Amino acid sequence: MKKTKAERKEELEDTIEANPFITDEALAERFDVSVQTIRLDRSELRIPEVRTRIKQLAETNHDDVRALQNEEVIGEIVDLQLDEQAISILDITDDDVFTRNGIARGHHLFAQANSLAVAIIDDAFAVTGRANIRFTRQVYVGERVVAKAKVKKRSPGFPVITVDSYVNQTLVFKGEFVMSRGKEA
Amino acid sequence: MKKTKAERKEELEDTIEANPFITDEALAERFDVSVQTIRLDRSELRIPEVRTRIKQLAETNHDDVRALQNEEVIGEIVDLQLDEQAISILDITDDDVFTRNGIARGHHLFAQANSLAVAIIDDAFAVTGRANIRFTRQVYVGERVVAKAKVKKRSPGFPVITVDSYVNQTLVFKGEFVMSRGKEA
Incomplete structure (x- = not known):
């Protein structure tokens, strides 16, 4: 049975709060309504569109990257709590995919994740020592990849x-990075 | 005791044959002579300079990449035997390093290795499934990275x-890549 409008709006609000990066298109698919309906719901709930939400997060909600110049991060950082957690988004463009099939090349997803792992370190010097990664679903041109980094083990x-x-x-990439910091070995 | 010129020339010839990508500067350091001396030795041995050696290898000695367009390989392929082995070189430029310390960013070394692992597959479709990697020594701007890929396990x-x-x-990066091929999963 289709949800009532009130039910949908409540769930919509929860969904966007849990995942501010979700697009109207993805919401429309999830709630089985038109994109137009989602826009109307959002406007009634006074929830801005995804680009604006991301900008707000990017402007307010993060510490300063220490190990990298900001422009060295692949993707856009929207949340950064040093030595805790960080989130970045990367929009896959024509330049990032195999020409033959439109599938994103692995090293772009790796670069996003790896630079986020460097950025999260609260130190002026940090590089990657080892990594164990897995590509769990192919990513296509036009898709937006949200990378979420967490410090699993604090260590000097x-x-x-x-x-x-x-x-x-949907999980598309999973990685564990062992970093090296605090010295130029 | 310093080697005689004849000894040095013989060892020089062996060294270049074993590693055609070695620069005159690296040879000079290894043999503890000037770059000028190395150039003279090479000219007497009729061994071309490194750029020419690489070009010759690149022109003659490899199969055609199947899973990638040639320009999609990060670095320059100088040897490719499909489903066997492959070699590529990548010169680290200012664009590839952390501005702060001139150390190459991990994802460039990863991209070189990963695209070589894709290129080696004798199939029209191949992507990376998992990878286990290790950065063993930092790489600096101006250095040339020679990546050598081998098929460890053949599998349909x-x-x-x-x-x-x-x-x-000197080993700077080590990776094991489990690929997925032959279908667009």
């Missing part, structure tokens, strides 16, 4: 960072 | 490729 020498990357809540 | 579904990358014979 070799912190461990996990990064899970999603397209519309 | 999930071949395993190992890639070892070197700067002047």
Whole structure:
């Protein structure tokens, strides 16, 4: 049975709060309504569109990257709490995919995750030592990849960072990065 | 005791044959002579300079990449035997390093190795499934990275490729890639 409008709006609000990066298109698919309906719901709920939500997050909600110049991060950082967690988004463009089939090349997802793992370190110097990664679903041109990094093990020498990357809540990449920090070995 | 000129020339010839990508600067350091001396030795031995050697290898000695358009390989392929082994070189430029310390960013070494692992597959479709990588020595701007890929396990579904990358014979990156081929999963 289709949800009532009130039910849908409540769930919509929860969904966007849990995942501010979700697009109207993905919401429309999830709630089985038109994009137009989602826009109307959002406007009634006074929830801005995804681009604006991301901008707001990017402007307000993060510490300063220490180990990297900001422009060295692949993707756009929208949340950063040093030595805790970080989130970045990367929109896959024509330049990032195999010409033959439109599938995103692995090293772009790796670069997003790896630079986020460097950015999260609260130190002026941090590089990657080891990584164990898995590509769990192919990513296509036009998709938006949300990478979520967490510090799994704090360590003065070799912190461990996990990064899970999603397209519309589907896991597409999973990585564990053992970093090296605090010295130029 | 310093080697005689004849001894040095013989060893020089062996060294270049074993590692055609070695620069005159690295040879000079290894043999503890000037770059000028190395150039003279090479000219007497009729061994062309490194750029020419690489070009010759690139022109003559490889199969055609199947899973990638040629320009999609990060680095320059100088040897490719499909489902066997492959070699590529990547010169680290200012664009590839952290501005703060001139250290190459991990994802460039990863991209070189990963695209070589894709290129080696004798199939029209191949992507990376999993990878286990290690950065063993930092790489600096101006250095040349030689990546050597080998097919460790042949498999119709999930071949395993190992890639070892070197700067002047020093291992800087090591990776094992489990690929997925032959279907657009």
